[in-house]
Amino acid sequence: FGELKAHHGFGLLHLACCQDSEEDRGTVQYLQDCAQEAGLPTEFLFMEEIGLGEKGQFTDLQDQVIG
Numbered sequence: 001f002g003e004l005k006a007h008h009g010f011g012l013l014h015l016a017c018c019q020d021s022e023e024d025r026g027t028v029q030y031l032q033d034c035a036q037e038a039g040l041p042t043e044f045l046f047m048e049e050i051g052l053g054e055k056g057q058f059t060d061l062q063d064q065v066i067g
Contacts, residue, residue, distance in 0.1 A: 001038035014066045019046040
C-alpha cells in the first residue's frame with residue numbers, strides 16, 4: 001500500500017464490501033488495517049451505501065467522489 005500511495009498519490013482509499021457477508025468484512029478490514037499501517041487514510045462503507053453523484057461518479061456517505 002505504501003508503494004501504491006507513492007506511485008498513484010492516493011489521498012483517501014475507499015474500501016467496501018457487501019453488508020451481509022461477515023467473511024468479506026473481515027477481509028476488507030484486514031486490507032484497511034494494512035493500508036493504514038502504510039500511512040494511507042481509508043474510509044469504509046458497504047456497497048449498498050455507495051451513491052451516484054451529479055456527474056455520474058460514485059460517492060461515499062459524505063458525497064466525496066470515490067476515485
